Amino acid sequence: MDSKLALPVGTTLDRFIMRKEKDFPYATGELSQLLRDIALASKIVNREINRAGLLDIAGAYGNQNVQGEEQQKLDVIANIRFIRAFRNGGEVCTIISEEDEDIIQTGNPHGKYIVAMDPLDGSSNIDVNVSIGTIFSIYRRKTSQGCDGDLTDCLQRGVEQVAAGYVIYGSSTMLVYTTGNGVNGFTYEPSLGEYFLSHPDIKTPKTGKTYSINEGSYNSFPQGIKDYVEYCKSNEYSARYIGSLVADFHRNLLKGGVYIYPSTLKAPNGKLRLMYECNSLAFIIEQAGGKATDGVNRIMELEPTSLHQRCPLVIGSPEMVDKVTEMLKKSEAALVQA
Ligand code: AHG
Ligand code: MN
Ligand code: MN
DSSP states (O other): OOTTSOOOTTOBHHHHHHHHHTTSTTOOSHHHHHHHHHHHHHHHHHHHHHTHHHHHHHGGGSSBOTTSOBOOOHHHHHHHHHHHHHHHHOSEEEEEETTOSSOEEOSOTTOOEEEEEEEEEOGGGGGGTOOEEEEEEEEEOSSOTTSOOOHHHHSOOGGGEEEEEEEEESSSEEEEEESSSOEEEEEEETTTTEEEEEEOSOOOOSOOSEEEOOGGGGGGSOHHHHHHHHHHHHTTOEEOOOSOHHHHHHHHHHHOOEEEEOOOSSOTTOSSBIIIIIHHHHHHHHHTTOEEESSSSBGGGOOOOSTTOBOOEEEESHHHHHHHHHHHHHHHHHHHHO
16 A cells, blocks of 8 residues: 555554655664654553542552552653653663753663653643643754763754654543654544544644733733734734643644743743753644744754753744734834834
């Protein structure tokens, strides 16, 4: 069968990955295996998340589980699960994780890939039964195989990503990813333990009427962002802000909209992290026909200088991102003239 034919809704993730691999004549199968490792780890994390409320009840007698270990927070559990999957898988040499200050060596010096991840995004929503997620980026290492990865491997620009994706643990659990050939979304069927293709070749609407920003910080936004918020209000746009980047992004990706985390007085570089939040979602939105900037520059071209560096983020439907950029530019120009 021609591997380039579109695969039908309902195709399992494993079959999808296998078919896509055939489009690359020199593929060794390692990236495919790495994507499968991520899918497997996400199923385990999904299980832990679904049990979260029950764990509280089970832990009410003292915060210890049956092995006598202290109960851990879900973002720590997710971090452990994903790292374990990469250690066991063998394709990844080095990991950047939001939960660890330094790079993590997997003990697989022959691994070709670097992973940057936010194992659990939306931490303030973990305890209140609201959608949360996992975000990841995959890079090819720069150093040669056979030794540990180093900072030159880890601090690559977003344009160097070979794959990126996220898992949203929501009313259903979905895995959405790209390898640079469009974006596909898979929905998890828990009774079968499988992801199935449910959203083939996702394209984001060119524009929308939803804006997502934490308006509580309005007073400390740059003038251009204040102007944009006023513009949204005067056009009766809908404000939607869950506080889980993955969930806000996912809704806007499918329905059209813009997500903004600007610089604020408290956080001059914004809050979100370049390596495992902004770049990953920027790759996905661009593959879906959208845009991602820091207000001025394309996110994927930013030069990373540290593992956990932050940057402002304006991401979503292309015409909406353009409008934000235009308003920021205008207010900057007015400031220079004044
Ligand atoms: P994380 O839970 O991984 O630290 O990320 C939280 C992020 C993001 O998910 C969300 O959009 C944003 O923080 C919310 O921040 P504010 O509460 O400042 O709006
Ligand atoms: Mn996050
Ligand atoms: Mn996180």
